[in-house]
Amino acid sequence: MDNSNLPSYLEYKGKYKGIFAWIFSTDHKRIGLLYLYSIMAMFLVAALLGLLMKTELIAPGKTIMEAKAYNAVFTLHGITMIFLVVVPGIPAILGNFFLPIMIGAKDVFYPRLNLLSWWLYIIGAIVAISSQFMGTGSPDTGWTFYAPYSFKTQSNILPALIGAFILGFSSILTGLNFIVTMHRMRAPGMKWLKMPLFPWTLYGTAWIQLLATPVVGITLLMVVAEKVLNIGFFDPTLGGDPILYQHLFWIYSHPAVYIMILPAMGVISEVIPTFAKKEIFGYNAIVLSTMLIAFVGYFVWGHHMFTAGMSETSLFAFSFLTFIVAIPSAIKIFNWLATLYKGSIMLRTPMYWAVSFLFVFMIGGLTGMVLGALATNVHLHDTAFVVAHFHFIVFGGLGFAFFAGIHYWFPKIFGRMYDEAWANTGWIIFFMGFLTLYFPMFLLGIQGMPRRYYDYVPEFHSTNIISSFGAFIMIAGLIVIIINLFRSAKKGEKAPKSPWGGKTLEWTIPSPPPLENFEEIPEIK
Amino acid sequence: MYSNLSNFSEDINNSFIIIFSIISFFLIAITITIIVFVVKYREKKNPVPTPIKGSVWLEIVWTVIPLGLVIGMFYYGWMAWIPMLSDAPDDAIEVKTTARMWSWLFEYENGKKTDTLYVPEGKPVELQMTSPDVLHSLYIPAYRIKRDIVPGRTTNIWFEPRKTGEYDLFCAEYCGLQHAYMITEVKVLTQEEFDKWYIDTTAVAERAATPGAEGLQILRMNGCVACHSLDGSKLVGPSYKGIWGHEVEVETNGDKRTLIVDEEYVRNSIYKPDDDIVVGYTKGLMRSYEGELTDEEVDKIITYLKTLSDKKE
Numbered sequence: 001m002d003n004s005n006l007p008s009y010l011e012y013k014g015k016y017k018g019i020f021a022w023i024f025s026t027d028h029k030r031i032g033l034l035y036l037y038s039i040m041a042m043f044l045v046a047a048l049l050g051l052l053m054k055t056e057l058i059a060p061g062k063t064i065m066e067a068k069a070y071n072a073v074f075t076l077h078g079i080t081m082i083f084l085v086v087v088p089g090i091p092a093i094l095g096n097f098f099l100p101i102m103i104g105a106k107d108v109f110y111p112r113l114n115l116l117s118w119w120l121y122i123i124g125a126i127v128a129i130s131s132q133f134m135g136t137g138s139p140d141t142g143w144t145f146y147a148p149y150s151f152k153t154q155s156n157i158l159p160a161l162i163g164a165f166i167l168g169f170s171s172i173l174t175g176l177n178f179i180v181t182m183h184r185m186r187a188p189g190m191k192w193l194k195m196p197l198f199p200w201t202l203y204g205t206a207w208i209q210l211l212a213t214p215v216v217g218i219t220l221l222m223v224v225a226e227k228v229l230n231i232g233f234f235d236p237t238l239g240g241d242p243i244l245y246q247h248l249f250w251i252y253s254h255p256a257v258y259i260m261i262l263p264a265m266g267v268i269s270e271v272i273p274t275f276a277k278k279e280i281f282g283y284n285a286i287v288l289s290t291m292l293i294a295f296v297g298y299f300v301w302g303h304h305m306f307t308a309g310m311s312e313t314s315l316f317a318f319s320f321l322t323f324i325v326a327i328p329s330a331i332k333i334f335n336w337l338a339t340l341y342k343g344s345i346m347l348r349t350p351m352y353w354a355v356s357f358l359f360v361f362m363i364g365g366l367t368g369m370v371l372g373a374l375a376t377n378v379h380l381h382d383t384a385f386v387v388a389h390f391h392f393i394v395f396g397g398l399g400f401a402f403f404a405g406i407h408y409w410f411p412k413i414f415g416r417m418y419d420e421a422w423a424n425t426g427w428i429i430f431f432m433g434f435l436t437l438y439f440p441m442f443l444l445g446i447q448g449m450p451r452r453y454y455d456y457v458p459e460f461h462s463t464n465i466i467s468s469f470g471a472f473i474m475i476a477g478l479i480v481i482i483i484n485l486f487r488s489a490k491k492g493e494k495a496p497k498s499p500w501g502g503k504t505l506e507w508t509i510p511s512p513p514p515l516e517n518f519e520e521i522p523e524i525k
Numbered sequence: 526m527y528s529n530l531s532n533f534s535e536d537i538n539n540s541f542i543i544i545f546s547i548i549s550f551f552l553i554a555i556t557i558t559i560i561v562f563v564v565k566y567r568e569k570k571n572p573v574p575t576p577i578k579g580s581v582w583l584e585i586v587w588t589v590i591p592l593g594l595v596i597g598m599f600y601y602g603w604m605a606w607i608p609m610l611s612d613a614p615d616d617a618i619e620v621k622t623t624a625r626m627w628s629w630l631f632e633y634e635n636g637k638k639t640d641t642l643y644v645p646e647g648k649p650v651e652l653q654m655t656s657p658d659v660l661h662s663l664y665i666p667a668y669r670i671k672r673d674i675v676p677g678r679t680t681n682i683w684f685e686p687r688k689t690g691e692y693d694l695f696c697a698e699y700c701g702l703q704h705a706y707m708i709t710e711v712k713v714l715t716q717e718e719f720d721k722w723y724i725d726t727t728a729v730a731e732r733a734a735t736p737g738a739e740g741l742q743i744l745r746m747n748g749c750v751a752c753h754s755l756d757g758s759k760l761v762g763p764s765y766k767g768i769w770g771h772e773v774e775v776e777t778n779g780d781k782r783t784l785i786v787d788e789e790y791v792r793n794s795i796y797k798p799d800d801d802i803v804v805g806y807t808k809g810l811m812r813s814y815e816g817e818l819t820d821e822e823v824d825k826i827i828t829y830l831k832t833l834s835d836k837k838e
Binding site for chain 2: 067068071136140141142146148149152153154236237241242243276277278279281282283284285307308309312316319320323324326327330331333334335337338340341342343344345346347355358359362363366367369370372373374375376377378379381382383447448450451452453454455456457
């Protein structure tokens with residue numbers, strides 16, 4: 001199956017030229033790269049906003065901005081990171097690029113729908129960000145848009161809500177596309193239980209995208225209707241119930257956490273076996289736990305509202321289920337660990353990221369236990385502890401897995417290698433910065449510092465200094481990583497077909513792949 | 526960690542210790558295993574991997590053991606939380622608590638109002654909490670308690686302070702611009718000191734004698750000073766300093782005009798704050814105090830404003 005004489009997807013000339021050859025391309029690989037560049041741009045902006053927040057918090061009182069600006073900054077940081085970076089994140093970038101190749105297909109089932117998803121992403125992003133520059137000022141509600149403050153505030157939150165609504169459709173269509181692709185386009189002989197684990201996690205994710213996203217879409221529309229038409233759903237002055245808003249919001253936004261983390265687990269399940277030169281330990285258990293997380297994840301949203309006022313029965317059930325959903329994640333950790341056992345471990349850049357993922361993800365997951373228990377939750381709810389916890393899960397989990405994935409597949413995507421010494425330097429700086437930034441926030445939460453605080457009492461000062469210091473280190477690491485990758489995409493050494501000895505189908509085709517991936521659809525024995 | 530400062534904190538601190546011990550054990554044990562594996566089975570030392578497909582037996586072990594442990598952690602979290610859920614004892618001191626953008630008001634059974642929560646040591650206190658505007662959350666870290674305050678309903682929380690002293694009281698639910706400044710203190714007094722404070726009305730008598738002092742008290746109790754400074758500094762709304770009797774530029778129905786700060790203007794700005802907005806400030810941030818502040822109270826506020834200005838009439 002040698003198709004190395006075909007032009008690669010990067011060189012291929014279609015009917016459009018220049019930038020149009022990209023933004024009108026229906027090739028899943030080009031769309032993957034469109035997402036890569038747009039999501040990375042959003043990520044860098046939001047990371048910079050995060051750095052501004054940590055700079056402000058380095059000392060009590062005003063440091064670099066007023067309270068109004070700070071509230072706008074944490075709101076935009078949250079909206080951008082959640083809706084524009086981590087929710088599309090791995091599925092849209094790595095999923096688009098590798099899902100069809102890994103199951104032996106030439107593209108996704110609906111290539112044009114796939115392009116539409118990207119366009120919806122761009123339109124949603126523009127609408128959401130326009131709220132910063134138009135009307136009555138930047139939104140200042142936090143990314144949760146909690147009622148009734150979101151009705152009371154004079155800031156311009158309508159575009160942000162409508163933007164999030166449009167982005168929801170981008171997410172739903174990607175999910176639908178992936179589900180159909182996996183049902184209809186697996187190469188002959190690739191039974192469900194022969195499908196690689198990264199596509200499996202995308203499968204679980206796609207179902208959450210398809211079933212949970214409409215709930216937030218409807219909720220956001222209800223807020224718009226309430227703001228524009230004065231229908232009382234959530235605002236008590238109109239006869240609405242603010243707690244109802246929280247329920248509807250978290251019915252989506254909690255499963256959204258699994259939209260973020262499942263594909264990350266998928267990437268790790270590809271990287272670890274490749275670099276341990278072993279088959280994954282307990283393939284069936286990992287598949288099963290993936291689907292369990294996707295399923296049980298629907299029923300734990302109430303743990304975001306333990307202090308909001310719910311019945312005793314609901315609290316019992318939500319707390320209990322929250323503990324149960326930890327089990328499938330624990331199973332995965334143990335299986336990854338067992339994969340390392342008696343392997344022949346190559347310590348290369350993607351593996352450094354994967355191993356550090358295990359560490360930060362465990363901290364994120366285990367601190368979730370402290371938050372899942374009712375008595376301890378009451379003290380820690382809405383404090384810096386929660387912020388630390390979900391940054392360990394979302395940034396530590398998804399972020400580290402994304403960097404593992406991008407360093408793993410980079411040679412395949414661009415056909416070139418990156419400088420490993422620089423990549424490893426970037427990793428260690430980033431890793432140390434990450435821990436210095438977020439670990440102290442656990443302590444701040446235990447001390448009792450509420451989140452979304454522009455200013456704080458003096459007893460929180462010393463811990464905040466360490467945390468802010470960590471932010472600068474982490475951003476320095478990030479700059480090293482990105483410059484190295486950016487440079488290498490153009491100037492790196494040519495990459496072979498399979499630089500790591502990976503076993504999945506993408507390593508059997510040239511780097512970078514030709515337009516239709518496979519000259520002949522492979523048959524799986 | 527704090528010592529046991531409230532009736533709930535001992536059980537909750539124990540839950541913290543139990544849960545943190547379990548998770549720390551797992552974190553350390555697994556991290557050490559990872560490091561050992563990575564070092565022991567690195568390519569150079571172990572060039573040939575041993576293929577292992579999986580083990581049903583192991584899968585069962587590492588499902589059942591964590592399952593037992595998480596149910597244990599759930600149980601401790603639940604048990605320590607039950608007492609908080611129970612109703613306050615009958616002899617609890619009831620304090621009506623108002624949380625509003627961005628200050629606290631505590632009203633006692635004898636009508637005494639404060640912006641700091643005074644409580645006696647060793648006696649249960651029940652806070653009946655309401656909000657006239659948005660969500661807030663009462664949080665006393667030292668006591669390990671927190672409860673959201675939802676506009677349109679009354680929520681209750683109770684505790685029994687075990688040690689005299691002063692403790693932070695925060696708003697934990699984001700409520701807008703001055704959220705970080707919606708903080709006050711719990712002052713725990715001995716029963717004797719508390720009784721003295723509770724019946725003490727001399728402060729009120731003294732205030733009645735000083736011109737404007739009552740007005741200032743009203744501004745403080747109603748949270749006005751959270752947004753309007755007394756010293757001329759610019760907060761969310763214009764400062765009270767030196768405005769009485771002076772010209773001010775306002776926007777009325779989209780048109781700019783100049784007027785003098787007089788009785789009519791002050792009264793209207795309290796009852797219909799969105800009518801005239803001082804240029805440079807934002808509409809819609811202040812709610813109307815019609816029905817909350819009486820005409821008499823507004824008069825007292827005006828008396829106070831006069832003391833802050835060079836113009837007296």
